[in-house]
Amino acid sequence: MKPPKFSYLRPNNLQEALDMLAEYGDDAKIMSGGQSLIPLLNMRLSTPGYIIDIGRVEELKGIKEEEDAIVIGGITRHVDVEKSALVQEKCPLLTEGIRWVGHNQIRTRGTIGGSIAHADPSAELPCILTALRGEIVMVSSEEEITVSPEEFFLSYLLTSLEPNQLIKEIRFPKIKKGSGYAFEEVARRHGDFALVEVAVVIELDDDGTIADAKIALGGANSVPFIPEAAEEFLIGKLPDDSILKEAATLQLDDLDPEGDIHGSKEYRRYLSGVLLERALNRAIDRAREGVFA
């Protein structure tokens, strides 16, 4: 398994990268860590004429704090997010979930923008970003556009990213004080892609009722799935075991996971309910610790 021939371009700054994309976009692939693209090249599932390696474009690297969000540059590596004290403090759902991305040897190369752009429905970052209702900032030589995960993820490995655009940064909303969060996943082995994964953020009112519920499921559909009816069902309720069980199973029929040798459609659907119930319980426990501490 060897990559096909391509021309290798390595821009030194964002403007150069965007100029190259404008010129070669249709026949070019953006690469930084290469942890998704190189396997595709090795297996010759992708045969671009040009590879634009943005791995050294410093403007696309880094983690910064804004009022409502942690903003992470597209080529920031998983390992840098995993170890960030700022992310742990302001968006701990991301810290909890990113440890599930591959192995250390993958996270030392893999990037946040790469995981989002690859749009594998079983990958952790698209699910987490969707649960948080984050945003993706895309840039071309002409304009900068910010989109929601629902606008960005179109289908299995397919996004709204145009050939002349790249991901500049991703905005992960902060988790508010008094909120709880949880990430749950089942994979065949640690480091494998998820069979199913769930990310949850719950906000409680002072009286203990649910003020807001944000949920996303990964691996259960061709894009991260938001169970809107379950979210609405939870809001205003005082959570107990039966309510959480009902919420967790409310929309299982709306899920359409791919069945394969590793798990049937029915198993993944069942697992979605189990993981969602677990995640809701953990998120609410954490929110209670915050609210009543």
Next chain:
Amino acid sequence: MSNCNVKIKINGEVIEKEIESRWLLSDFLRDKLGLTGTHVGCEHGVCGACTILLNGEPVRSCLMLAVQADGLEVETVESLAEEDGTFHPIQQAFANNHALQCGFCTPGFLMSVKNFMETHPELPTDDEIREAISGNLCRCTGYSNIIKAVKDAYVLKC
């Protein structure tokens, strides 16, 4: 530009070469430099046999183009033993504890463990070791002796 000039520091020696941009780092090391200690198993990032250190951090050399290492520092398993053949403490610990049978996966384990020991100077728990080597597959040992060897390496290096 399907060919590129690169300058990579490999096991302490600076190598300057014109290479094809599509060459994987693993193939460059093995086929062009003769550093066949880096083993190539699955060639798509699953098995970990090709793990090397890039600027001190473990990476899969099959999931990286050689040209991407331009200007950076690479360490392979050949850098571990001393010139007279004396084993590195991690290699000695693997030998003492029968932590390899066929040995195909061993170079990847050794490089992963080297970084782990450098970043975790205190004696780790079994669970921490299991997590650290979770990106390396071994089909012979069942891992128990590898975990023993990692703990022993902490003793040997003191």
